[in-house]
Each structure stands twice: as structure tokens, then as C-alpha cells.
Amino acid sequence: MRFMLPSSVRANLLLVILAGILPMVVVILWTGDELRKKEQLEAEAGSQLICGSLASQQEAITLGVKQLLSTLAQLPEVQGLDVKKCSLLFENLLELNPHHGNIVLLNTNGDALASGRAFLKSNIMHLKHVADAKNRLEFSAGQYQVGSISKVPVFSFAFPVMDFSGRLVGILATSLKLDRYYAMFELTAMPPGTVFEVLDDTGVRMVRYPEGEKSRIGTPVSPNDWLQYFASVTPKGLKPYFEDHEGHSDHMDEDDARRHYISRQLRLNPGGPPYMIFTVGIPEAQIIAKADAVTIRYLIWLSVASLLSLATAYLIGKRGLVIPLKKMANTAKQLESGDLEARTGLEYLVPRRETWKSA
Incomplete structure (x- = not known):
């Protein structure tokens, strides 16, 4: 099946411009996806550092x-x-x-x-x-x-x-006393919506910042979250600072926000059970918001530039191609009908004799 192009010169001209814009759209979307991954790695590295720092302070205490x-x-x-x-x-x-x-x-x-x-x-x-x-x-x-x-x-x-x-x-x-952790976490520069928790060995929340309606101090985390905190998979690109004592998990929190959690388990003896678990959860929406804002801004700029290009092409194409071609077509019909006096009126497009001589 052959691809049929429009019969209109103007439409074909616009298609040429759109064909030039399409690769730029693909590049912007691909760059946006790469920015998302970069922002996610940076946010995870930051939360990993904070979680590890607070846990290390507790180990020293x-x-x-x-x-x-x-x-x-x-x-x-x-x-x-x-x-x-x-x-x-x-x-x-x-x-x-x-x-x-x-x-x-x-x-x-x-x-x-x-x-x-x-x-x-x-x-x-x-x-x-x-x-x-x-x-x-x-x-x-x-x-x-x-x-x-x-x-x-x-x-x-x-x-x-x-x-x-x-x-x-x-x-x-x-x-x-556990209240000092609230002041410590308030000093950290984390994305809005970030959650910080300290759990005991049964999964009961000893510290929660900020405290939620469904996640009050003294209440246990859900069984699924408790199992997730024991995950010890380190995503590609993140250094496993604490080896098997550190876990990474993605799950829906009790406030219906999906977060990426980094957890650190504290033990009194190597190989022994954890007596305390620190967790930092970053909302995925906040992680990608910055990257998406950049992508949207680039797409807006491209859209404005594309509209200007299309408008310019429309005006230039109409005056430089469409109108002259219509005049030539009409003149050809007149000549065909026997009107030998018919003229296109496009003399301005023909070089003058002096121009030929100088050439």
C-alpha cells in the first residue's frame, strides 16, 4: 500500500516542517526520562546518606x-x-x-x-x-x-x-528519650512528603516524622511494610554502604502515597537480630516532579517555536509558492483557450535583461 501525500502544496510544506520537529520531540522525551532516572538516583543517595547518618549516630549512642x-x-x-x-x-x-x-x-x-x-x-x-x-x-x-x-x-x-x-x-x-530525632530530621533537606521512622524489633513505630492519622507513634507498621524493610537489594548505581544491614523497597504508604524506602537495621552483635530499624521514605511524585518540570518547559518552548515556524511557513509558502502556482495555472488555461494576451503578472520573478548581461 503506497503512502499518499496530500495534493496541496501548502499541506506538504507543513508536513516537511512537522517531520523536522518530530525528532526534537523524541530527543526531549528521552532526555526527560534520563532526568527522571538521575533525580531518582540523587534522591535515593541523599536519603541513603541521611538514614545511614542517623543510624550511625544511634549506634554511637x-x-x-x-x-x-x-x-x-x-x-x-x-x-x-x-x-x-x-x-x-x-x-x-x-x-x-x-x-x-x-x-x-x-x-x-x-x-x-x-x-x-x-x-x-x-x-x-x-x-x-x-x-x-x-x-x-x-x-x-x-x-x-x-x-x-x-x-x-x-x-x-x-x-x-x-x-x-x-x-x-x-x-x-x-x-x-526519642524526641531528639525530630529536631535532627527537621534539619535535613529532603523533598516535601518525605517520611522518617524509627521502629523497634517488632515493627512498632517509636518515631514518625511527620506523624500521620494512620501512622501514630506506638502503632505497628503493616505486615507487608515490615517484610519490605528487611529487603537487602541495593539498586544499580547506589553504593551499599551498610551491606546486608540496608534495605531498599518501593510500596504504597498508609497515606496512599507511593514512596521509595531505604531502611537501616541496627544490631548489637554481628549476625544477631536487629533491635532498631531506621527508615526514610521519599515520595515518587516528588522525585520525578523536578525532571518533569524541565521536560514540560522544553516541550512548551518547542511548541511555541513550532507554531511560529508553521505560521511563517504558511505565510511564505502562500506568497512564494501557492499564489504564483495558481497564477501560472490560470494563465495556462487562458492560453489553452486561445487568449494569447494572458499574462501571469509574475514579471518580478524573471531577471531583467540587464541582469542577464551582467551575468
Whole structure:
């Protein structure tokens, strides 16, 4: 089947111009797609850096807590369960470390003996970090809880207290306030709609910025999201800073916005289970918005230039081709009918005799 071109000279002229514009449209769309990929990689690299930085700060804090509790566990007044001296010591330490919710000394049954803050004597052996410290005889991490005294979200650690013979005589526990992460994340330059979360080992939100109607502090993430956070696939082009401790996933969030999440798992021991997970989620719409804005701007410029070209071609084609051809066709008909006086009126297109002579 042969492709039939329009019979109109003007239409063919416009087709030639459109054929020249089409490759430019293809180039702009291809460039826009490349810009999308570039923006996505840059946004992911930025969130990867922020997530890793915050997680590394927490690891340093956790190490400091371990050193603090292990040092306290060596003191004679702690090993001797001296309630008065320990309470005074803990109170002074809390003044120097305002991010700690409390420091508590427990007996081997989990009963609170000494505290840096006023407290009601109670048994907290049911808490994970206390039970793990007793059963495993090692530094242990807890889960999300609300401080019984401070009434704010905290995360706790515990350390076994051993006497000189290696016998367990007590347990030290301390809690950390989690509100500092909000101030830290507010200082980051992330796209609007970015979500930051800190989860415990059961998937309960300990920190959420910004807090949503369906994603409040103290509530668990969905089972699907929880599984996604354990993904350890690093997209092409991103450096796996934290190897298998870092995960990448794309899923719909509870506010119905699709985000790309980067998660970082924190462990007390290599190969052990994570005790805390940091996540940063970037909305896909925000990632590609900048690239799409550039593409749209280029397409608008091309559209304006194309309209000007078409208008110019229309006017020039009409005066330089269409009108002269019509006059020649009409003159040919007149000559054919015997009118030998017929003229096209296009003398201005014929070089003068003087021009021929000079040539």
C-alpha cells in the first residue's frame, strides 16, 4: 500500500516542517526520562546518606550506653546493691545526660531498688531488655515503651551486674528519650512528603516524622511494610554502604502515597537480630516532579517555536509558492483557450535583461 501525500502544496510544506520537529520531540522525551532516572538516583543517595547518618549516630549512642552501664556495673556500691549511694549516683548522672529518661538498679527478680528519679517500686522483669540481660548475661536492648515517670516514648537497655565470682547479683537498666530525632530530621533537606521512622524489633513505630492519622507513634507498621524493610537489594548505581544491614523497597504508604524506602537495621552483635530499624521514605511524585518540570518547559518552548515556524511557513509558502502556482495555472488555461494576451503578472520573478548581461 503506497503512502499518499496530500495534493496541496501548502499541506506538504507543513508536513516537511512537522517531520523536522518530530525528532526534537523524541530527543526531549528521552532526555526527560534520563532526568527522571538521575533525580531518582540523587534522591535515593541523599536519603541513603541521611538514614545511614542517623543510624550511625544511634549506634554511637548505643555504644556509649553500653560503656556507661558496664562501668557502673563494676562499682562496689552497685555490686553491693547500695540503694542510697546508687540513687545519688544515678541522679547526678541524669543531670549530666538529659537525654536519658532514667537509670535503675534491679535485683535478679526484676524488682526496682535504686533510681535516679522518684519512682514507685515495681517489678519490670517482663520487659524484654531486663529479661534478656538476666537470661543471656549480656548487654541487651528493649522495645518501644512510654516512660513510667517521664510519660514520653523511650527505648531502654539493660546490663547484668556480676560480682567478683561471676555470679549475677543485679541488673542495670536505662532508658533513652526519642524526641531528639525530630529536631535532627527537621534539619535535613529532603523533598516535601518525605517520611522518617524509627521502629523497634517488632515493627512498632517509636518515631514518625511527620506523624500521620494512620501512622501514630506506638502503632505497628503493616505486615507487608515490615517484610519490605528487611529487603537487602541495593539498586544499580547506589553504593551499599551498610551491606546486608540496608534495605531498599518501593510500596504504597498508609497515606496512599507511593514512596521509595531505604531502611537501616541496627544490631548489637554481628549476625544477631536487629533491635532498631531506621527508615526514610521519599515520595515518587516528588522525585520525578523536578525532571518533569524541565521536560514540560522544553516541550512548551518547542511548541511555541513550532507554531511560529508553521505560521511563517504558511505565510511564505502562500506568497512564494501557492499564489504564483495558481497564477501560472490560470494563465495556462487562458492560453489553452486561445487568449494569447494572458499574462501571469509574475514579471518580478524573471531577471531583467540587464541582469542577464551582467551575468
